[in-house]
Amino acid sequence: MSSTSSSAGAGQAGTKNARPRPLSPHLSVYRFIPTMVASILHRATGAALYFGTLLIAWWLVAAAAGPGAFAWANGFLSSWFGLLILFGYTWVLMHHMLGGVRHFLWDIGLFDSKPVSTRLAYATFVGSAGLTVLIWLIALIAR
Secondary structure: OOHHHHHOOOOOOOOOOOOOOOOOHHHHHOOOOHHHHHHHHHHHHHHHHHHHHHHHHHHHHHHHHOHHHHHHHHHHHOOHHHHHHHHHHHHHHHHHHHHHHHHHHHHOOOOOOHHHHHHHHHHHHHHHHHHHHHHHHHHHHHO
């Protein structure tokens, strides 16, 4: 057997008999479950906290910059669009906080069985929504 015939191995992609590898088999195997959605949202809310915190920092810098800058920033954040952003930021903060508590509990070995972790994921969704509404109700009443 010559060295050229033995070197033509299974690793060559240009052969006729090579089967194409699946691109993303995990997309067809996995289905979205509550713990997976909670984990994905935990990562997404972590990223969203950066942008919301920039808005809060902008508001504080505007307050230090003087009345004109503060009036402009405060006017934007108290508009319906600004309040919607702040409401979303509150939910992001609450969801990320509760997701962090959920991960902390898992790290110390609590609530890591499948049925309990699923219920904990649902509790994260309900808790973050409930805390957000509660915070805003208290803020509106105190206003």
